[in-house]
Amino acid sequence: MDEKIAIRVEGLTRYYGDLLAVDHISFEVQRGEIFGFLGPNGAGKTTTVRMLTTLLEPTEGKAYIHAYDVVRQPYEAKLQLSIVPETSNVYDELSAWDNLIFSSRLYRVPIDEAHRRAERLLDAFGLGDRKHTKVHDFSKGMKRRLTIAMALIHQPKVLFLDEPTTGLDVQSAILIKALVRELNAAGTTIFMTTHQIEEANELCDRVAIINQGRIAAIDTPERLKAAFQSVQSVEVAFDRLEPTEGEQLRKLPGVNTVEKRGDKMRLYTSDPPQVLSEVIRFAEQHRLKMLSLNTFGPSLEEVFLRVTGEQVK
Amino acid sequence: MTGLLRRVRDESSQAWAITVKDIRVYYLTPPMIMFGLLMPFFMFFSFSVKREMTPGASLARLLALITFFTASSAGPVIIPLERRTGTLDRLLAAPLSTTTLLVAKSLVGIIFGIGVAMLPLLASVLIIGVNLQDAPLLIVSMVLSSCAFSALGLLFASYPTQSPGNIMMPSTLLRWPLLFISGIFIPLEEMSSWARALSFLSPLTYAQDLMIHATLGAGVQAVWFNLAILFLSFGVFLYAALRLQNWSRRLGY
Numbered sequence: 001m002d003e004k005i006a007i008r009v010e011g012l013t014r015y016y017g018d019l020l021a022v023d024h025i026s027f028e029v030q031r032g033e034i035f036g037f038l039g040p041n042g043a044g045k046t047t048t049v050r051m052l053t054t055l056l057e058p059t060e061g062k063a064y065i066h067a068y069d070v071v072r073q074p075y076e077a078k079l080q081l082s083i084v085p086e087t088s089n090v091y092d093e094l095s096a097w098d099n100l101i102f103s104s105r106l107y108r109v110p111i112d113e114a115h116r117r118a119e120r121l122l123d124a125f126g127l128g129d130r131k132h133t134k135v136h137d138f139s140k141g142m143k144r145r146l147t148i149a150m151a152l153i154h155q156p157k158v159l160f161l162d163e164p165t166t167g168l169d170v171q172s173a174i175l176i177k178a179l180v181r182e183l184n185a186a187g188t189t190i191f192m193t194t195h196q197i198e199e200a201n202e203l204c205d206r207v208a209i210i211n212q213g214r215i216a217a218i219d220t221p222e223r224l225k226a227a228f229q230s231v232q233s234v235e236v237a238f239d240r241l242e243p244t245e246g247e248q249l250r251k252l253p254g255v256n257t258v259e260k261r262g263d264k265m266r267l268y269t270s271d272p273p274q275v276l277s278e279v280i281r282f283a284e285q286h287r288l289k290m291l292s293l294n295t296f297g298p299s300l301e302e303v304f305l306r307v308t309g310e311q312v313k
Numbered sequence: 314m315t316g317l318l319r320r321v322r323d324e325s326s327q328a329w330a331i332t333v334k335d336i337r338v339y340y341l342t343p344p345m346i347m348f349g350l351l352m353p354f355f356m357f358f359s360f361s362v363k364r365e366m367t368p369g370a371s372l373a374r375l376l377a378l379i380t381f382f383t384a385s386s387a388g389p390v391i392i393p394l395e396r397r398t399g400t401l402d403r404l405l406a407a408p409l410s411t412t413t414l415l416v417a418k419s420l421v422g423i424i425f426g427i428g429v430a431m432l433p434l435l436a437s438v439l440i441i442g443v444n445l446q447d448a449p450l451l452i453v454s455m456v457l458s459s460c461a462f463s464a465l466g467l468l469f470a471s472y473p474t475q476s477p478g479n480i481m482m483p484s485t486l487l488r489w490p491l492l493f494i495s496g497i498f499i500p501l502e503e504m505s506s507w508a509r510a511l512s513f514l515s516p517l518t519y520a521q522d523l524m525i526h527a528t529l530g531a532g533v534q535a536v537w538f539n540l541a542i543l544f545l546s547f548g549v550f551l552y553a554a555l556r557l558q559n560w561s562r563r564l565g566y
């Protein structure tokens with residue numbers, strides 16, 4: 001197997017009874033990559049992560065972590081990876097320090113080294129001054145940070161993050177994103193599931209979009225956007241706009257759809273220059289003053305909605 | 314050191330870390346106190362009222378009751394709770410085998426069972442002055458009984474569910490018949506032949522007979538037979554728990 005590959009997935013499939021949760025998905029993640037796994041709720045993201053981290057047996061297919069088969073060589077595969085699940089799974093009755101040391105013992109980190117790493121991680125995650133506080137007194141964001149710190153105590157080669165910032169305060173989310181970048185810069189491969197498109201756009205080298213258990217698209221965020229030229233848009237704000245005039249905007253040549261966004265109108269098109277000139281002509285004809293006029297490439301959110309089958313209005 | 318020996322050493326250390334963590338996290342939780350600490354004493358005193366028993370016979374029955382309820386209560390409390398909070402996934406994702414994990418969990422029940430049983434044992438010997446006929450045998454029987462009953466608790470706990478209630482209630486209901494047919498409340502020698510035949514189905518029968526051997530110096534069945542059955546029960550329950558745990562994981566629990 002190629003030594004540059006951190007995760008290889010071949011036809012991975014999982015049924016829950018008759019329900020097909022993951023349907024013959026295949027992809028590869030390079031070592032040192034941040035790979036985003038996007039999808040709506042129930043798309044199969046968490047099931048995929050559970051299979052890749054040996055927590056769930058696949059019904060069919062194979063998956064390898066650093067060339068170790070997760071079904072046949074789970075012990076070796078587990079040594080390479082760590083998982084941060086969607087719900088923080090820390091021990092509320094123990095202190096932050098005890099949680100970290102317990103985690104280090106599970107991965108057999110020598111005790112002196114474990115203490116050094118625990119100190120460093122607690123400081124890096126902003127928990128240094130609360131290290132002897134029992135975790136049940138922690139906020140959701142603090143528990144999340146501790147969960148990630150516990151996953152890092154044995155310095156895994158591949159880190160699985162399941163919805164790492166969902167439901168967190170802005171400060172914790174920013175801290176976690178910065179840490180993801182730092183870890184990646186230090187060589188850790190990151191596999192993260194998210195339904196926050198902007199987060200994936202901001203962090204990931206490549207993203208896969210999963211929908212109804214199947215991979216619908218997989219590429220770099222920019223290439224995915226480029227593949228969906230029809231969701232480029234022109235956004236215009238007028239000083240006033242009658243409802244009848246709004247309707248007329250929809251009929252301008254080159255416009256596919258129009259979406260009202262607050263005091264602005266967004267006109268989706270595959271030909272922004274044509275629509276720009278039409279909008280300027282429209283403003284002159286109706287004696288409207290343009291307060292702003294911008295063009296936008298397709299956002300990852302729009303790409304996501306397209307590939308998951310929902311229409312951009 | 315060979316790879317296998319190193320792995321055994323490593324997994325033993327991991328198992329002990331899990332056991333110590335569970336003791337710190339779960340011993341003082343209300344279900345453990347209720348089902349593991351209070352219930353055997355309540356049962357013993359409610360069934361002992363107005364019954365004439367020698368101190369040695371009372372001690373043997375109390376110790377059997379304690380190891381039975383206390384050791385078997387840990388698994389059904391801890392595993393479903395850990396499934397619900399997601400902390401079991403932390404253990405399952407760590408580089409250790411499911412067998413090691415179950416051994417660690419069974420140790421929690423074993424230590425709990427022996428620890429609680431030591432309280433009346435020490436009180437009986439030091440305060441009441443109960444004379445033990447075979448103290449080493451009593452210790453061995455407490456350890457082996459705790460092993461068997463802790464593994465029984467794990468068997469209940471490995472049923473695929475995330476709700477402790479779905480395991481605690483059925484496991485309590487299943488333990489009652491094992492208790493009633495065991496000879497704890499009606500001595501084996503006073504049982505009818507069919508009742509005694511039925512009593513052989515309960516591992517508690519062998520535990521309490523072994524403890525009567527140790528405290529009074531005379532039981533109904535041979536010591537070696539009781540020891541062998543308890544040892545076998547431990548192995549069978551642990552193996553069945555392992556199979557059930559693997560089945561639960563295949564279902565996604």
